[in-house]
Every structure is written in structure tokens, then in C-alpha cells.
Amino acid sequence: LAPEITLPxxxxxxxxKILFALGREFLGRNQFARNSMELLLAAVTSPDQVRGVxxxxxxxxxxxNIHE
Structure with missing residues (x-):
């Protein structure tokens, strides 16, 4: 459609631009709060799961069970 524009x-x-936006989002306040809560949840539930395994x-x- 436009030969003057190349994919590279x-x-x-x-x-x-995309990576910068993703990095800014990852380091944002809301994502930091979400990651912190997930880390706390993992810290609480992991010992019991490891004990069960x-x-x-x-x-x-x-x-x-491995399915191909």
C-alpha cells in the first residue's frame, strides 16, 4: 500500500514508545499497589502450598500430567 514505509x-x-509507556504503567501507583497485594498474597499462601506438595x-x- 505504501512502499515508502518499511516494517523495520x-x-x-x-x-x-510502547516500551516506555509499559514501563511507566508498570511503575505507576495503581500497578505498584496491585503488585504489592499480589506479593503479600503469595507470601501468605506459598508456605501452605509448598507443605502440601x-x-x-x-x-x-x-x-x-504433561499434555502435548
């Missing part, structure tokens, strides 16, 4: 030129011009391994009830 468009990527070189747009990718830095280790119990299953010790009782030989642990299995991984």
Missing part, C-alpha cells in the same frame, strides 16, 4: 522503520519508531511427594502421590 515502523518498529524502530514505535517499539521504544512436599507431603504429596513424601506419600508418593505427586504426579505431573
Amino acid at each position: 522503520e515502523v518498529f524502530q519508531g514505535e517499539v521504544p 512436599l507431603s504429596d511427594v513424601a506419600n508418593r502421590q505427586f504426579a505431573l
